[in-house]
Amino acid sequence: MTEMTNTKTKPALASVKADKPLKPAKADKPAAPEKATKTAVPAPAKPAKAEKPPAPAPAPQAAAASAPASAPAAPPVVSHSGVPAGPMRPMTPPRAMAKAEIFAAGDFVVYPTHGVGKVERIATEEIAGHTLELIHITFDENRMTLRVPTTKARTAGLRKLASGKQFGDVLAVLKGRARIKRTMWSRRAQEYEAKINSGDPSAIAEVVRDLHRNAGQPDQSFSERQIYESALDRLAAEYAALERIDKPSAIERLIAHLKSE
Helix, strand or coil, X not given: CHHHHHHHHHHHHHHHHHHHHHCCCCCCCCHHHHHHHHHHCCCCHHHHHHHCCCCCCHHHHHHHHHHHHHHHHCCCCECCCCCEXXXXXXXXXXXXXXXXXXXXXXXXXXXXXXXXXXXXXXXXXXXXXXXXXXXXXXXXXXXXXXXXXXXXXXXXXXXXXXXXXXXHHHHHHHHCCCCCCCCCHHHHHHHHHHHHHHCCHHHHHXXXXXXXXXXXXXXXXXXXXXXXXXXXXXXXXXXXXXXXXXXXXXXXXXXXXXXXX
């Protein structure tokens, strides 16, 4: 019985040994393909560098750098005080400096922005610890007194009345032909205001001449009428002081001179 058992177990052991080569676990390890997949992951990162489009960036910089090169061709518009002005604002003409004159009490003078006044007195006063010689000018219509330092009178445009010969040239300007620019009224109004405040009687006469309307001509607008009356009043005030007549009479004479042929 023992022999039979031995013979039966031997083939069993042989079968077990024969089954040993069936271990393909080590050969079937998918380690290599896993490593291959790991190394293949960074591959798509390379095209990201190629997709960077930094080349067009310098193009706008070059355009921006070339733009200011042509800008200096057009000089900036500046006003008489040196402050840059807008493109729509006309350049205000600088105020003409008056000639050096000696003023005395009782003289009729012209201050550009206020018109005709009378020198009340010239006195030396102390202001803020400084001793100044001041010209006291009274304007009866405005009930105002203006004090101008004698050292600043010339730069402020303060002057004496025009002479008879000079006012003859002013009357000749009134007889001239009106010159109206084909520009916007807002710009022309600024130019007229600048002429009135310049204190130059010839420039003021140009405003009166250009805005005067005879019979049969189109009526003035409200703003034109205001500027016209302001210029006529300023011119008549100096004419009245020069001829020693009242202002209404001076206005009548100027209008009659405008209408005469």
